[in-house]
Amino acid sequence: xxxxxxxxxxxxxxxxxxxxxxxxxxxxxxxxxxxxxxxxxxxxxxxxxxxxxxxxxxxxxxxxxxxxxxxxxxxxxxxxxxxxxxxxxxxxxxxxxxxxxxxxxxxxxxxxxxxxxxxxxxxxxxxxxxxxxxxxxxxxxxxxxxxxxxxxxxxxxxxxxxxxxxxxxxxxxxxxxxxxxxxxxxxxxxxxxxxxxxxxxxxxxxxxxxxxxxxxxxxxxxxxxxxxxxxxxxxxxxxxxxxxxxxxxxxxxxxxxxxxxxxxxxxxxxxxxxxxxxxxxxxxxxxxxxxxxxxxxxxxxxxxxxxxxxxxxxxxxxxxxxxxxxxxxxxxxxxxxxxxxxxxxxxxxxxxxxxxxxxxxxxxxxxxxxxxxxxxxxxxxxxxxxxxxxxxxxxxxxxxxxxxxxxxxxxxxxxxxxxxxxxxxxxxxxxxxxxxxxxxxxxxxxxxxxxxxxxxxxxxxxxxxxxxxxxxxxxxxxxxxxxxxxxxxxxxxxxxxxxxxxxxxxxxxxxxxxxxxxxxxxxxxxxxxxxxxxxxxxxxxxxxxxxxxxxxxxxxxxxxxxxxxxxxxxxxxxxxxxxxxxxxxxxxxxxxxxxxxxxxxxx
Amino acid sequence: xxxxxxxxxxxxxxxxxxxxxxxxxxxxxxxxxxxxxxxxxxxxxxxxxxxxxxxxxxxxxxxxxxxxxxxxxxxxxxxxxxxxxxxxxxxxxxxxxxxxxxxxxxxxxxxxxxxxxxxxxxxxxxxxxxxxxxxxxxxxxxxxxxxxxxxxxxxxxxxxxxxxxxxxxxxxxxxxxxxxxxxxxxxxxxxxxxxxxxxxxxxxxxxxxxxxxxxxxxxxxxxxxxxxxxxxxxxxxxxxxxxxxxxxxxxxxxxxxxxxxxxxxxxxxxxxxxxxxxxxxxxxxxxxxxxxxxxxxxxxxxxxxxxxxx
Numbered sequence: 001x002x003x004x005x006x007x008x009x010x011x012x013x014x015x016x017x018x019x020x021x022x023x024x025x026x027x028x029x030x031x032x033x034x035x036x037x038x039x040x041x042x043x044x045x046x047x048x049x050x051x052x053x054x055x056x057x058x059x060x061x062x063x064x065x066x067x068x069x070x071x072x073x074x075x076x077x078x079x080x081x082x083x084x085x086x087x088x089x090x091x092x093x094x095x096x097x098x099x100x101x102x103x104x105x106x107x108x109x110x111x112x113x114x115x116x117x118x119x120x121x122x123x124x125x126x127x128x129x130x131x132x133x134x135x136x137x138x139x140x141x142x143x144x145x146x147x148x149x150x151x152x153x154x155x156x157x158x159x160x161x162x163x164x165x166x167x168x169x170x171x172x173x174x175x176x177x178x179x180x181x182x183x184x185x186x187x188x189x190x191x192x193x194x195x196x197x198x199x200x201x202x203x204x205x206x207x208x209x210x211x212x213x214x215x216x217x218x219x220x221x222x223x224x225x226x227x228x229x230x231x232x233x234x235x236x237x238x239x240x241x242x243x244x245x246x247x248x249x250x251x252x253x254x255x256x257x258x259x260x261x262x263x264x265x266x267x268x269x270x271x272x273x274x275x276x277x278x279x280x281x282x283x284x285x286x287x288x289x290x291x292x293x294x295x296x297x298x299x300x301x302x303x304x305x306x307x308x309x310x311x312x313x314x315x316x317x318x319x320x321x322x323x324x325x326x327x328x329x330x331x332x333x334x335x336x337x338x339x340x341x342x343x344x345x346x347x348x349x350x351x352x353x354x355x356x357x358x359x360x361x362x363x364x365x366x367x368x369x370x371x372x373x374x375x376x377x378x379x380x381x382x383x384x385x386x387x388x389x390x391x392x393x394x395x396x397x398x399x400x401x402x403x404x405x406x407x408x409x410x411x412x413x414x415x416x417x418x419x420x421x422x423x424x425x426x427x428x429x430x431x432x433x434x435x436x437x438x439x440x441x442x443x444x445x446x447x448x449x450x451x452x453x454x455x456x457x458x459x460x461x462x463x464x465x466x467x468x469x470x471x472x473x474x475x476x477x478x479x480x481x482x483x484x485x486x487x488x489x490x491x492x493x494x495x496x497x498x499x500x501x502x503x504x505x506x507x508x509x510x511x512x513x514x515x516x517x518x519x520x521x522x523x524x525x526x527x528x529x530x531x532x533x534x535x536x537x538x539x540x541x542x543x544x545x546x547x548x549x550x551x552x553x554x555x556x557x558x559x560x561x562x563x564x565x566x567x568x569x570x571x572x573x574x575x576x577x578x579x580x581x582x583x584x585x586x587x588x589x590x591x592x593x594x595x596x597x598x599x600x601x602x603x
Numbered sequence: 604x605x606x607x608x609x610x611x612x613x614x615x616x617x618x619x620x621x622x623x624x625x626x627x628x629x630x631x632x633x634x635x636x637x638x639x640x641x642x643x644x645x646x647x648x649x650x651x652x653x654x655x656x657x658x659x660x661x662x663x664x665x666x667x668x669x670x671x672x673x674x675x676x677x678x679x680x681x682x683x684x685x686x687x688x689x690x691x692x693x694x695x696x697x698x699x700x701x702x703x704x705x706x707x708x709x710x711x712x713x714x715x716x717x718x719x720x721x722x723x724x725x726x727x728x729x730x731x732x733x734x735x736x737x738x739x740x741x742x743x744x745x746x747x748x749x750x751x752x753x754x755x756x757x758x759x760x761x762x763x764x765x766x767x768x769x770x771x772x773x774x775x776x777x778x779x780x781x782x783x784x785x786x787x788x789x790x791x792x793x794x795x796x797x798x799x800x801x802x803x804x805x806x807x808x809x810x811x812x813x814x815x816x817x818x819x820x821x822x823x824x825x826x827x828x829x830x831x832x833x834x835x836x837x838x839x840x841x842x843x844x845x846x847x848x849x850x851x852x853x854x855x856x857x858x859x860x861x862x863x864x865x866x867x868x869x870x871x872x873x874x875x876x877x878x879x880x881x882x883x884x885x886x887x888x889x890x891x892x893x894x895x896x897x898x899x900x901x902x903x904x905x906x907x908x909x910x911x912x913x
Contacts, residue, residue: 343812370814382805387827396823397813447813 003072004031005175005207006055006092011067011077013047013054013231024050026231027067032175037201037208039222039239041215041254043466047231048211052177056092057084072174090120093168097180099160103152109163110148113170120171135166138203139196158189162196169200179211186328186493191537191551194221213466215258216539219243220546227251239543257471259496261523261538262545270475272322273482275503279318282454282487283340287312288349290332290339290511294562305562305580309335311511312349312585319454322481322488324502324519326495326534330561332511333491337457340489341373342366354454371401374448378460380440384432391428394418394446401451413450421446421476438469442476449480457489462497474501495538499523504594507531510567513588517595527597529570570600634907641903644896651893655716658709663692666710667861669701675879686878696881698871707863708886714864715890718779718848719841725783726844727837730790735829737791738798739821749795752788760785761850768856778857782847786840793836797829804828831908838901842894849890865890 013025024047032038042048054065057076069076071087088094096102104112110132117128129148136144139162152160161181168176178197182190198221201208210221218225218239225242227235227250235248246252256268265271291306310332317323325333338344340351342358351358353369361369374397377383384393395414398405415425421442432440441461448456458477462470478501481488492498498505505522507515507530515528526532529552536552560566563579574584586599635641654661664670676689678696689697695704737748767781801807802825810820849866851857858864865886872883 341812343808367814367816370812375809375812377805377809379805383809385806385810385824385828388823396810396815400816400819401814444809447809 004033005036005072006032006209007068007070008051008055009068009070011051011054011065011069013050013059013063013065015050015060015063017062024063024231025054025065028231028233030226030233030236032207032209035205035207036224037210037222039218039225040209040211040228041213041218041225042228043213043254043468045230046228048228049179051228052094052179052209052211056088056094056177058088086120089116090171091173092175092177093171093173095161095164095168095176095178095181097183099157099164099184100152102164103160105152108149108151109155113148113163113167116167117170131170132166135170136163138169138200139163139166140192141166157185158192161185161189161193165193165196165200169204169206172204173206175207175209177209177211180213181210182217183212183214187495187537188328188533190217190539194539195551197221214539215243215254215467215541216546219541219543220539220549222543227254243541243543253468255541257468258541259467259470259474259494259500260540261496261499261535262540262542264499264519264523269471269500270478270482272478272501272503273320275318275321279320281316282319282321282354283317284350284352285316285340286314286350286352288314288336288339288351289347290335290344291347296562307561308511308564308567309561310339310346311567313508313511313513314349315506315513315516317455317487317489319487320481320485321504322490322502324498324505325489325491325508326493326498326505327508328493328534330510331508333508334459335511336508337375337459337489337491341375341457343375367401371397371451372453373455373457374451374453375457375459376441376444376448376461379464380437380444381432383444384440386432389429389431390423390435390443393432394428394443394450397447397451414446417446417450420480421449422472436469437465438472441465441469441473445473445476445480449484452484453486455487455489457491459491460493461490463492463494470497477501495534507534509569510561512567512586512598513596514570514598514600515596516588517592517597521592521595525592525595527591527595528600530600570598573601631907635903638903638906640899641907644899644903647892648896648900651712651889651896652716655709655712658706658713661709662694662703662706664703664706666702666706666863668703670697670703671701673697674701675699675875675882677879677881681881695885696879698882699875699879704868704882704885707868708865708889711863711865711868711886712889712893714858714862715845715848715866716893718782718864719845721779722783722786722844722848723837723840725780726787726790726840727833728787729784730787731794731833733787734791734794734796735798735821735825738795739802739817739825741799741802745795749792752791755785756788760847764847764851765854765856768851775858775862778848778851782844782851786844786847790833790836790840794829794833797832798825801825801828832905835901835905835908838897838904842897845890845894 009029010027011025012027015022015024028051040048050059050063053059054063055069055076057079059065065077067077071092074083074087076084076087103109110129113132113135114125114128117123117131118125123131132148133144136147141147141159141162155163182193185193194217197208200206210218212218222239225237225239226233227242227248229250235242235246235251242251243255246255288310289312290310291308293304294307295302296305297303313336315323325336327333335344339346358366384390391414394417395410398410398413414428418425423439423442423446432443435443462473465473474497477488490498490501499519502519504516504518506513507528509530515522515526515531522531523535526535533552540546564581564583565575565577565579568575568583571586576583588596588598591597659665673687673689673693674697676687676693676697677685678694679688679690681688681696693703693705695708698704698707733748737745763785764781767777771777807820807824810824815823848857848864849869852864852866853870858867868886869883869890872886876883
């Protein structure tokens with residue numbers, strides 16, 4: 001059939017909110033052609049999701065859309081609900097960011113797919129069940145037959161997203177709209193999901209609209225790209241044009257701001273200051289363990305099993321050095337940071353801070369030592385007290401750790417540090433909810449910096465921010481480090497950012513170090529299979545490179561940390577097949593100067 | 604000076620968002636005053652309170668004076684046929700011993716509002732201390748404290764008050780304490796829940812990392828974040844307490860003659876509902892009106908103090 005699958009003309013979306021009218025999408029027009037993979041990229045609030053919700057008639061109650069949207073000559077705007085329902089879910093299907101909230105929690109996943117098939121394809125139950133199994137196999141769900149009888153909460157995030165894709169493709173749609181389908185997933189899982197989507201597209205010849213904030217994901221998937229900002233398209237064109245010859249300054253800014261694993265240092269950005277060779281050791285962590293007792297049953301006498309969140313991690317940190325800690329969700333990176341900062345009790349091991357074993361430090365002494373190490377959190381809004389003015393929040397470490405400083409001195413220092421982090425000192429009387437995420441994160445950095453500590457832990461400090469803001473905060477942290485010379489422990493799941501800011505990188509897998517090396521060595525000469533898989537899963541905003549790249553995909557899921565066998569995922573030869581047994585602990589071998597790799601089976 | 608990449612538009616966006624900021628409290632006040640039901644509630648409540656306070660100046664009669672000429676007489680303006688019609692300033696008529704009902708209704712308001720406010724204060728004090736302690740310490744202490752609350756919950760409320768009133772005689776002050784002492788249970792649960800959730804917020808961890816001690820965390824971070832729901836709940840407790848007092852007085856366990864409260868007046872009025880309906884209607888409508896006001900104010904405050912509900 002000729003002609004576009006979806007044609008949007010002069011679509012305009014407005015919302016009525018108590019704070020006034022919001023013009024979310026401003027008069028946009030575009031087509032989605034047969035077999036297209038169209039990428040829509042933009043930062044949060046650009047209207048990219050609302051555009052497509054409006055197109056299929058799923059706007060929230062306070063929104064209204066005008067203009068024309070036609071699916072194969074069927075006008076969708078203003079169409080009666082029953083026609084829309086026939087098209088949605090059968091011809092046009094959607095995948096959302098959070099697969100847990102998009103699946104009905106009380107229905108088995110098989111029944112959910114079957115229901116959709118029965119409604120739209122008028123199949124009987126047996127046909128539908130057979131088709132459902134076939135689709136689940138298509139999205140590479142192992143043991144599809146058994147999974148059909150499971151509930152959404154029994155599946156991991158990656159599995160759920162596969163179920164969503166299976167559901168979206170079961171009826172053989174013409175158009176699949178994927179709204180940030182991999183944003184909530186780990187990089188290795190993201191690579192798997194995108195791979196599946198790519199194959200499905202080839203097999204079913206469905207048109208795909210991929211909405212994402214991630215230029216890397218867009219580069220690896222799309223032929224055509226729309227760049228959206230403030231409800232308008234600032235630029236559109238073939239992927240290669242957008243990525244290699246961007247015209248609009250906003251597109252250029254997005255591409256520049258995006259951290260790139262293949263180019264850690266780029267002109268115009270603050271560079272990491274090399275570490276002076278004679279830096280003294282600040283922090284020495286030896287075999288630290290943090291185990292949480294998890295109740296696993298027993299009605300009257302509870303039975304506990306240790307969850308080995310951090311299981312024997314050792315490292316040192318020199319003055320002025322940045323140690324990047326990477327790993328996927330559940331690898332224990334945040335727990336490690338909190339144990340080092342004594343915000344969580346450690347189960348075993350020692351933390352030596354400038355020659356002083358923190359275990360021996362009394363409560364009072366520890367409080368004094370807190371002056372020297374601070375933390376910046378992931379969620380800038382949640383880590384600030386909503387009922388405290390930001391001036392008070394920034395001054396809090398000063399007040400509690402250096403009591404007795406006169407008030408005007410406190411104010412002076414708050415003003416000075418606010419200027420340093422790029423905040424107007426006149427804003428001290430404002431509340432966090434008046435600020436954007438980036439500004440709140442600057443407040444978080446100011447609070448950590450006000451005592452000029454020797455160590456700052458950044459726990460996913462830039463992960464929740466838009467790329468342009470993320471770039472600003474990363475540059476801020478790097479320039480503050482160049483000026484004050486503090487050490488950093490930079491925790492992130494984003495390998496590209498870690499590469500940009502760290503002298504050395506430590507890769508964690510289920511609470512253990514699998515590889516520790518300099519920033520160069522870990523990326524150019526990764527030895528451990530897990531590190532290799534992580535690096536190859538990263539998407540680079542370079543469509544040509546992405547097209548030829550062969551990925552080393554990890555198969556399967558991140559296994560349960562309660563099962564002691566999981567930790568030996570890469571050393572199966574020494575594994576004892578008993579989930580509760582004490583397992584062999586892989587040693588860290590020094591393969592080159594300062595490059596440590598955990599023992600693993602040969603690849 | 605730190606060098607930042609500042610994309611002009613990114614900066615523009617940020618400042619544009621920052622300009623229209625408002626502080627939490629002014630925001631809450633603005634939202635509260637925009638809520639018409641809550642504003643009307645506050646105005647009516649203020650009028651009732653002022654009338655109760657200045658009752659003695661509003662009527663030529665005193666609340667214990669009997670006028671033997673007018674026993675159970677209707678107000679002078681009462682429509683229809685009645686056995687007797689009171690003269691003069693008996694706007695609400697008289698009761699079965701010839702006392703002016705207008706002034707008694709206002710005196711009743713005085714007592715009822717006092718009971719409502721003081722008993723709520725008692726319940727607030729116990730409830731907040733108890734709930735905040737349980738929530739903040741957590742673990743076993745929390746389990747034991749909250750199970751105690753559960754057990755107390757399961758005892759019949761009125762039964763407890765009756766026992767207290769019998770043991771300690773029908774003391775006026777004791778009435779406040781007795782009602783407050785049984786109505787703190789819900790308050791304790793609410794405060795404990797709020798404390799638990801506030802304690803797990805990231806900003807509390809941030810404060811610990813900043814070296815703030817337990818006392819500082821409770822006073823500077825937890826209490827301010829718990830206050831909102833608690834204030835809202837307080838305004839909903841007051842009507843509950845007024846009702847409880849009315850009920851006790853209705854049973855004859857509350858206020859004693861010649862003092863009166865809405866509950867006493869309603870109880871007396873109910874006995875002569877066929878012969879003298881005004882003796883029930885006026886105190887009854889005053890109480891209903893006041894309860895409505897408190898409920899509207901409470902709803903308004905709850906909505907106003909919730910920043911998500913903009």
